[in-house]
Amino acid sequence: MSLDPRVNRIDLSKIGNEEQHTNSHLITWEVFHQEKKGKQVIHVGIVHASNPEMALVLAKEQFARRGATTNIWVAKTSDVYSFSYEDEDIFETTPSKEFREAGYYKVRDRIEAYQAKNHTV
Amino acid sequence: MYGNTHLTEEEAKRLNVTDEDPEKLAAFEAKIDRGEKIEPGEWMPKEYRKQLLRMIEQHAHSEIVGALPEGTWITRAPNFRRKLALIAKVQDEVGHGQMLYSAAETLGKTREEMLNDLMNGKSKYSNVFNYPANTWADIAVIGFLVDAAAIVNQTINSKGSYGPYCRALERICYEEAFHLKQGHDNFVYLATGTPHQRAMLQEAMNRWYRPLIHFFGPPDRNSKHSEKLMKWKVKLASNDAMRNQFLDMYVSKIQEVGITLPDPNLHKNADGIWEFSDPDWDEFKRVSGGDGPCNKERLEVRRYAEMAHRWVREALMNPSDKYKIPLA
Numbered sequence: 353m354s355l356d357p358r359v360n361r362i363d364l365s366k367i368g369n370e371e372q373h374t375n376s377h378l379i380t381w382e383v384f385h386q387e388k389k390g391k392q393v394i395h396v397g398i399v400h401a402s403n404p405e406m407a408l409v410l411a412k413e414q415f416a417r418r419g420a421t422t423n424i425w426v427a428k429t430s431d432v433y434s435f436s437y438e439d440e441d442i443f444e445t446t447p448s449k450e451f452r453e454a455g456y457y458k459v460r461d462r463i464e465a466y467q468a469k470n471h472t473v
Numbered sequence: 474m475y476g477n478t479h480l481t482e483e484e485a486k487r488l489n490v491t492d493e494d495p496e497k498l499a500a501f502e503a504k505i506d507r508g509e510k511i512e513p514g515e516w517m518p519k520e521y522r523k524q525l526l527r528m529i530e531q532h533a534h535s536e537i538v539g540a541l542p543e544g545t546w547i548t549r550a551p552n553f554r555r556k557l558a559l560i561a562k563v564q565d566e567v568g569h570g571q572m573l574y575s576a577a578e579t580l581g582k583t584r585e586e587m588l589n590d591l592m593n594g595k596s597k598y599s600n601v602f603n604y605p606a607n608t609w610a611d612i613a614v615i616g617f618l619v620d621a622a623a624i625v626n627q628t629i630n631s632k633g634s635y636g637p638y639c640r641a642l643e644r645i646c647y648e649e650a651f652h653l654k655q656g657h658d659n660f661v662y663l664a665t666g667t668p669h670q671r672a673m674l675q676e677a678m679n680r681w682y683r684p685l686i687h688f689f690g691p692p693d694r695n696s697k698h699s700e701k702l703m704k705w706k707v708k709l710a711s712n713d714a715m716r717n718q719f720l721d722m723y724v725s726k727i728q729e730v731g732i733t734l735p736d737p738n739l740h741k742n743a744d745g746i747w748e749f750s751d752p753d754w755d756e757f758k759r760v761s762g763g764d765g766p767c768n769k770e771r772l773e774v775r776r777y778a779e780m781a782h783r784w785v786r787e788a789l790m791n792p793s794d795k796y797k798i799p800l801a
Contacts, residue, residue: 430795
């Protein structure tokens with residue numbers, strides 16, 4: 353007898369010794385979570401499911417148990433394309449492209465020099 | 474919830490021989506030294522992948538097997554509020570298992586293969602779940618102290634080097650904070666309740682003291698924890714260091730409500746190290762080797778779930794679906 357009433361109801365002595373399956377698993381879905389309207393939709397993990405409806409139900413149970421949620425997206429893992437981390441160096445020069453940043457453009461000195469020279473102040 | 478695992482001597486030796494490309498290995502180790510995370514799809518040493526997979530897989534198994542002793546009491550919770558909290562906690566544990574299986578899956582083993590290895594005994598789960606929850610007070614001790622021990626372990630591991638595992642652990646630790654608080658609440662209510670409730674809690678505490686000491690694994694002097702695993706940030710603290718941190722944080726919280734620990738030698742030395750009686754490491758070995766009070770039932774329940782629900786999975790499967798390793 354188990355201490356667990358549920359286990360006693362199951363009657364474990366009736367389990368057969370069936371062979372283990374090795375290729376009967378469902379595919380995975382990447383899950384994206386949006387906390388509230390106006391916020392980004394962010395990748396939070398995966399679920400296993402056979403269709404998008406089931407993936408959404410499981411994603412709700414897994415990733416919307418706490419806090420706020422306004423929406424969840426799912427996409428088949430096999431439908432998501434990405435770069436390889438081996439090619440990470442293609443992004444290396446981005447931080448040095450300061451000319452793309454607002455803070456790079458500083459003309460106050462020139463304006464002040466111009467004004468001093470031309471006595472416009 | 475999770476207990477620590479340890480390497481056998483042979484495994485530790487194998488870790489220290491490497492046939493990896495020295496250049497790639499150096500770049501990999503430099504990344505880890507800089508505090509960068511490793512992501513799926515990146516190059517990693519074979520032993521890193523293997524040890525990490527083993528660790529995350531065991532952790533995942535511990536979550537779903539760990540739901541069983543507590544699940545025992547859902548139908549007999551003493552009131553509706555406790556029942557709601559216990560159902561929520563057990564659901565969390567199963568959810569943690571799923572998140573961890575996903576993290577392990579990114580290393581190249583399917584969830585089905587992992588569950589098969591759990592059932593055929595090839596992979597293990599935390600030893601603490603081979604003990605029964607005899608009374609409702611056991612649920613208080615598990616919820617408070619087993620979860621507290623798990624949080625010590627998981628908070629440390631969440632600073633590790635593998636991205637998907639760290640992300641899963643951060644989420645898990647956040648949810649476990651509720652488990653610990655509701656367990657403590659339950660513990661304090663029993664400790665400050667009727668003489669009968671206090672006695673019941675004290676008996677449960679006496680039963681769980683030894684499994685709690687065992688929780689973090691064998692002492693460092695017997696455990697070949699590899700320096701390599703530390704260097705690769707797969708393991709971040711030694712078993713003894715984690716056990717000490719746990720005792721430091723929780724012994725006073727047990728004693729402040731007048732519950733005692735069944736060990737006359739338990740005390741903290743001037744150097745901050747806790748001493749305790751020999752907790753019978755042979756028992757730990759015996760139980761983790763399969764000969765514990767609940768090992769058989771735990772695996773049979775898992776096997777039942779697998780067999781009884783197989784037809785549902787098979788009915789849902791699409792033959793045209795192609796499995797791909799999850800991305801993150």
